[in-house]
Amino acid sequence: MATVRLAQGSVRGTQSSANATTYYAIPYAKYNGRFASASPVAPGTVEYDATRRGVICPQSASRLARVTGPKPPSTDGMAEDCLLLSVAVPTSASSSAEKRPVMVFLHGGAYVTGGGQLAWYDGYQMAGEGSVTVVSVNYRLGALGYLYDESRPLGLGTEDALLALDWVRRNIGAFGGDAAKVTLFGQSAGAYTTQLLVNAGSDLFSRAIVQSSPTSVVLTSEQAQKVRGDFETHLRDVLHTDLLGAxxxxxxxxxxxxITNNSNLELPFAPVTAEGPLGVAKNHSAPKDILMGxxxxxxxxFVDLKLESLGVPRLVRPPLVLAATGPATAATFADPARRLAQKWCTEQGHxxxxxxxxxxxRDAAYGAAHVSDMPLFLGDEEAWKAAPMxxxxxxxxxxxxxxxxxxAFWTAFATNATVGPAFDNYRIGI
Structure with missing residues (x-):
């Protein structure tokens, strides 16, 4: 076991493989209660046992279990005080004077499911093979993270992500990471947050990888207010409680x-931006290197879920899904990504x-589906063994x-912004 000393205390990690050590469940912010902003962790002398995964944030079952399978049963349960991250480092990190590039991962799950403490998102293979430091982050979800508040429209979950990035800047050097060379990467909702932080001009990272962001999905303040109203009405009239007593x-x-009452919305609990997710900041940080796809x-x-919600029988759906997937993918993912990439280049110089x-x-019912790239990057065979995808x-x-x-492709990008040549089944620069 290896111990790293931080300002907030010492953390004792565990060797995940021959090439990497992981430090699980490190608090990156102080939880100040339900619906309250968190704050930086105070200095201290606490000794953290970082040898096992911690809690994930409260959540229901994922609607994408038909693709991912059930969550791996390896966490410590769920709790509202869930502001934790894991750090995976190469075993050679402590013996090298050269700081490693850092990769900070924000998980997907439509802002209502997932967690950086899940075995799906272990970064030890990426760290060990690519000589990088990999950080996986929990952030608050659903109503606890994104119940609309006009004073903080991006939500507590986005605040949490920024606190995690700030923690990385202040602490990652102790793990052999280079705080000046941070790549933020995320998938789905995590990718959406990544693009919003690029738009906002955050200087807490210099590179970004945006994987399958629902780029053009918009949640307006009016829609978010209705979601909040429906949420509070159910608490009051059905459960006879309130926001703080529940x-x-x-x-x-x-x-x-x-969510049921607002089934017309793609992301009922999500950040709300006045200019929409394609908006970019006028005053921004230095140009970033961005890989987006x-x-x-x-x-x-998602086509299959929509057909199911309309009552289309399961045996009838496959040809309908096949016919609609191409246009739906273009409309939700590919075409908006192209438009945003162009705006980033022309308006911000990224x-x-x-x-x-x-x-x-072979035999994957949904093909090259949403989330099906994640086993290529994080987790391992044991973590993903139950995934139909x-x-x-x-x-x-x-x-x-x-x-x-x-x-190797992702870590090369994090190390020196290399994006080619393309490898098998990846089309680059389209």
């Missing part, structure tokens, strides 16, 4: 009711490269080698 499970029940069939599972992942695993492709001969190549 249990976590009652919060989740009211959240589910609000989507899956060939990114919309397939160096932006686009990609498309076209690999369709793996299809019948063997891990040892397909997912393993492809993952090694994909991780």
């Amino acid at each position: 249990t976590s499970e009652q919060i989740l029940e009211a959240q589910r009711a609000a 989507w899956m060939k069939d990114d919309a397939s599972v 160096r932006t490269t686009l990609y498309e992942n076209t690999w369709r695993p 793996l299809g019948s492709e063997p891990w040892q001969t397909q997912w393993g080698p492809r993952g090694h190549t994909a991780r």
